[in-house]
Amino acid sequence: MSRIAVLTSGGDSPGMNAAVTAIARCANMLGMSLLGVDRGFNGLLGKNPEKDFIDMSLENALDIADMAGTQLRTARCLEFKQPEVQARAAQLLRDMDVRGLIVIGGDGSFHGAQALCHQGMPCVGIPGTIDNDLPYTGMTLGYDTAVNVCVDAVRNIRATSRSHDRPHVVEVMGRHCGDIALQTAMATGAEIVICPEGKRWTVDSIARRLQNQIDQGNFRTTIVVAEGSWEEMAPFDVYEFLRPYGKQVFKGEPMTANRFASVLKRKCKMPDGTNPEVRSTVVGYTQRGARPTARDAAFAFEAGVRAVDLLNRGIGNRVIGRKSGIVFDEDIDKALRARRPFDRMMYNIINAL
Numbered sequence: 001m002s003r004i005a006v007l008t009s010g011g012d013s014p015g016m017n018a019a020v021t022a023i024a025r026c027a028n029m030l031g032m033s034l035l036g037v038d039r040g041f042n043g044l045l046g047k048n049p050e051k052d053f054i055d056m057s058l059e060n061a062l063d064i065a066d067m068a069g070t071q072l073r074t075a076r077c078l079e080f081k082q083p084e085v086q087a088r089a090a091q092l093l094r095d096m097d098v099r100g101l102i103v104i105g106g107d108g109s110f111h112g113a114q115a116l117c118h119q120g121m122p123c124v125g126i127p128g129t130i131d132n133d134l135p136y137t138g139m140t141l142g143y144d145t146a147v148n149v150c151v152d153a154v155r156n157i158r159a160t161s162r163s164h165d166r167p168h169v170v171e172v173m174g175r176h177c178g179d180i181a182l183q184t185a186m187a188t189g190a191e192i193v194i195c196p197e198g199k200r201w202t203v204d205s206i207a208r209r210l211q212n213q214i215d216q217g218n219f220r221t222t223i224v225v226a227e228g229s230w231e232e233m234a235p236f237d238v239y240e241f242l243r244p245y246g247k248q249v250f251k252g253e254p255m256t257a258n259r260f261a262s263v264l265k266r267k268c269k270m271p272d273g274t275n276p277e278v279r280s281t282v283v284g285y286t287q288r289g290a291r292p293t294a295r296d297a298a299f300a301f302e303a304g305v306r307a308v309d310l311l312n313r314g315i316g317n318r319v320i321g322r323k324s325g326i327v328f329d330e331d332i333d334k335a336l337r338a339r340r341p342f343d344r345m346m347y348n349i350i351n352a353l
């Protein structure tokens with residue numbers, strides 16, 4: 001019986017388990033056995049092979065499809081960037097009669113898969129990241145779930161913001177990609193969105209726009225900020241600005257959603273001359289730990305089946321994607337070179353209010 005393996009790597013993403021279930025089902029159908037690798041590329045370091053490889057027969061894989069997180073666990077493994085470690089990992093897999101590996105993860109994990117391909121181990125990548133930062137595909141596992149979590153959060157926040165006449169800063173994840181923020185803003189009617197792709201922005205420009213909303217009678221503006229946007233903010237001395245107000249902030253500390261809300265409060269005025277009570281929420285890891293939406297779980301199934309089919313036909317060096325409702329596979333090197341333009345038009349329209 002031929003054997004393949006699967007690992008999940010990088011930040012976990014909703015749908016990883018569903019993909020593993022689909023892989024196990026398809027492998028079983030094709031008469032292949034499946035090994036699960038524990039904790040991403042860490043499991044390929046050969047430190048503890050007895051524990052690092054888990055039998056993923058149907059018995060172990062069938063019940064996990066709708067679970068959040070990743071049952072195989074995940075990790076970040078810096079050692080794996082070293083070519084000699086990659087060569088040993090490929091040899092370890094060959095020694096275990098593994099003929100191909102499926103890597104479920106984001107951009108970094110795909111670089112790991114690419115390295116293993118160069119070491120002669122056929123790999124197929126499944127895009128698993130909430131960030132949606134793999135431009136060759138229109139969809140990554142977990143992104144839809146993360147957006148839904150953020151939309152729910154913003155809807156709830158807007159309800160209480162309306163009740164109290166309070167603006168609100170909502171920070172969402174995405175690393176250097178603003179897609180979660182942009183999609184959330186579009187879906188909720190948020191008045192302001194800040195994405196890293198929008199490049200340099202200033203605290204004062206946002207304060208002016210918030211003031212403009214207040215002047216128009218909108219006292220519950222939602223400002224959705226992608227976490228990567230803080231790095232694109234023009235220098236602003238949070239310490240100098242907030243210290244006179246008795247706020248606990250130490251010299252050199254960075255801007256955060258909470259501090260941004262505090263700054264905006266002090267820079268804006270309500271019609272009666274008081275400062276608006278600007279509040280903040282960081283949606284955080286609830287985005288990653290949610291159960292996959294139907295859209296993510298269904299893509300996980302399609303991607304898992306396609307990945308096994310490729311390896312069964314002896315084809316590696318590919319990654320799976322989905323665009324316009326169609327699942328496809330693409331050369332891994334080409335996929336990693338892909339660049340996607342930012343949807344500046346939508347960004348500007350949201351921010352034009």
Ligand code: ADP
Nearest residue numbers: 010011076077080081105106107108109111112
């Ligand atoms: P993601 O896959 O979500 O983008 P990371 O960027 O943290 O997450 O990458 C996950 C793991 O992939 C890293 O911890 C490392 O083991 C592996 N990896 C990342 N970059 C490379 C690289 N250039 N070469 C080999 N392995 C890499």
Ligand code: F6P
Nearest residue numbers: 011106129130131173174175288
């Ligand atoms: O890549 C997924 C992601 O959740 C990013 O959105 C976020 O910046 C990062 O991982 C957080 O990583 P960690 O789990 O190491 O805090």
